Amino acid sequence: MAKHVDVALDTLSPNHKAILILRESEGLSYEEISCVLRIPKGTVMSRLFHARMRLQRECAKLAG
Numbered sequence: 001m002a003k004h005v006d007v008a009l010d011t012l013s014p015n016h017k018a019i020l021i022l023r024e025s026e027g028l029s030y031e032e033i034s035c036v037l038r039i040p041k042g043t044v045m046s047r048l049f050h051a052r053m054r055l056q057r058e059c060a061k062l063a064g
Helices: 002-009 014-025 031-035 041-063
Strands: none
Touching: 002 041, 014 031, 014 041, 031 041
């Protein structure tokens, strides 16, 4: 499964990949990500949602 996640991460845009890594790997809050990337909190939330959906779809394709 880890291999699928690594491959799927490579399909994400740089913006989506950065948000996902900052949230899931680094454990930053939405507010912290907002400050680090200098974007509004709403944009963080939107990008994170779309990044998770894309990652889920890509992992499902690779596993199936």
